[in-house]
Amino acid sequence: MPKAADVAVSRGLRASALTDDLSFLLARANAISLAAGNAALSGHGLKARSYSVLVLTSGDARPSQRELAEFLRLDPSQVVSLVDDLQSRGLVERQPDPADRRANVVVATEVGRALVVAAGEAARAAEERVHAALSESERATLATLLRTLAFPSD
Numbered sequence: 001m002p003k004a005a006d007v008a009v010s011r012g013l014r015a016s017a018l019t020d021d022l023s024f025l026l027a028r029a030n031a032i033s034l035a036a037g038n039a040a041l042s043g044h045g046l047k048a049r050s051y052s053v054l055v056l057t058s059g060d061a062r063p064s065q066r067e068l069a070e071f072l073r074l075d076p077s078q079v080v081s082l083v084d085d086l087q088s089r090g091l092v093e094r095q096p097d098p099a100d101r102r103a104n105v106v107v108a109t110e111v112g113r114a115l116v117v118a119a120g121e122a123a124r125a126a127e128e129r130v131h132a133a134l135s136e137s138e139r140a141t142l143a144t145l146l147r148t149l150a151f152p153s154d
Contacts, residue, residue, distance in 0.1 A: 033130050040126035044119040045089070049074070051119055053082045057092050058108040058116045064097060065106060091115060 018024050037048045046054065052072055056063055065083055069076040083106055086092040091112035094104040108116065131139055 033127070036126040036130045037123055040122040041119055044115060044122060046115075046119055049078070050082050050086060051116075051123060053079070053106070054086060054091060054108055054112055054116050055120070057106045058113045062095075062097075062105040062107055064103055066103075068106065086112065 034048050037051075041047055041051050044051075049072070053068055056068060056071065061067075063071070065079045066076060068074075068083075069079040072079070074082075083092060083094070087094065090109055092106050092108050095107050097103040097105045131142075134142065
């Protein structure tokens, strides 16, 4: 439970001009969402980034590490580390890219795909808790707006 002094400071900070800054609001909402997601995924041995890689490699896309880095907006070295960790746990494997034998694609293993299902339930429950103050309609609108910002060329 927050102390009275913490609440007073919080109210004072909430009155600042920063709370009208969309980039700040997005960053703060993201931090809250990531903390909840990471906490929910921890029971599955994952964090938001490793879960994201696992989800993306569980479908039919068969992405390269470069594609994962670009899509997730991560440094390629971060993706190498994420894939290395997931591979060491038997959750993904690197396979030759049929379109370019010099490159590899990353594919979730059967164990990795099963983990996506279980971890996905935990991630969705955390998302529900974080967004509980929004109606279904507001969530849909927020998702549409965020997609527009995240993928401006689509």
